[in-house]
Amino acid sequence: KAGVTQTPRYLIKTRGQQVTLSCSPISGHRSVSWYQQTPGQGLQFLFEYFSETQRNKGNFPGRFSGRQFSNSRSEMNVSTLELGDSALYLCASSPDGNRETQYFGPGTRLLVL
Amino acid sequence: QKEVEQNSGPLSVPEGAIASLNCTYSDRGSQSFFWYRQYSGKSPELIMFIYSNGDKEDGRFTAQLNKASQYVSLLIRDSQPSDSATYLCASFGNQFYFGTGTSLTVIP
Numbered sequence: 001k002a003g004v005t006q007t008p009r010y011l012i013k014t015r016g017q018q019v020t021l022s023c024s025p026i027s028g029h030r031s032v033s034w035y036q037q038t039p040g041q042g043l044q045f046l047f048e049y050f051s052e053t054q055r056n057k058g059n060f061p062g063r064f065s066g067r068q069f070s071n072s073r074s075e076m077n078v079s080t081l082e083l084g085d086s087a088l089y090l091c092a093s094s095p096d097g098n099r100e101t102q103y104f105g106p107g108t109r110l111l112v113l
Numbered sequence: 114q115k116e117v118e119q120n121s122g123p124l125s126v127p128e129g130a131i132a133s134l135n136c137t138y139s140d141r142g143s144q145s146f147f148w149y150r151q152y153s154g155k156s157p158e159l160i161m162f163i164y165s166n167g168d169k170e171d172g173r174f175t176a177q178l179n180k181a182s183q184y185v186s187l188l189i190r191d192s193q194p195s196d197s198a199t200y201l202c203a204s205f206g207n208q209f210y211f212g213t214g215t216s217l218t219v220i221p
Contacts, residue, residue, distance in 0.1 A: 033209075042213035102159065
């Protein structure tokens with residue numbers, strides 16, 4: 001079975017721009033979660049989608065949004081980029097939303113200049 | 114104060130020794146606890162999870178949970194150089210919180 005895939009793998013943007021990241025979960029997985037990882041703050045939970053509905057949300061500003069499609073693929077959007085948004089963005093999928101069965105993708109590394 | 118605190122290390126142990134990684138959490142409502150291993154430049158991978166007080170063993174790994182003290186630990190027995198990585202502790206109650214990780218180096 002193919003693993004979680006994320007595109008693009010690397011991205012450079014400038015302040016004020018917006019960006020959309022994509023995540024394709026493992027086949028059959030209905031839950032997709034997004035995380036931000038930075039050296040200073042570590043790994044932080046952004047949000048979780050299950051069957052196209054946002055089920056849980058972390059403490060991030062409204063500039064961070066996401067959605068999930070009927071095929072379980074998910075996108076994450078960040079508007080009005082700030083320098084502090086430079087990070088590794090990870091998505092993880094699981095069949096049912098349980099953390100015990102969650103697998104991470106390789107991540108998208110975003111650099112904001 | 115972060116929801117999950119870990120000693121950032123680095124922690125160095127000789128090959129074959131026991132590595133002990135510790136973590137405290139602040140949300141008493143947390144119900145489940147996780148340990149992830151993250152190699153440099155790679156994604157986290159789940160190695161242990163624990164819900165109940167006490168010990169849970171899986172191969173060379175033992176997770177320990179003490180809810181009264183809000184303390185979680187991971188013991189790695191017979192440490193191998195391949196165990197060299199950053200270990201992330203996480204708690205889940207209403208939300209999923211991660212520590213910043215402990216860097217472990219196993220010296221051959």
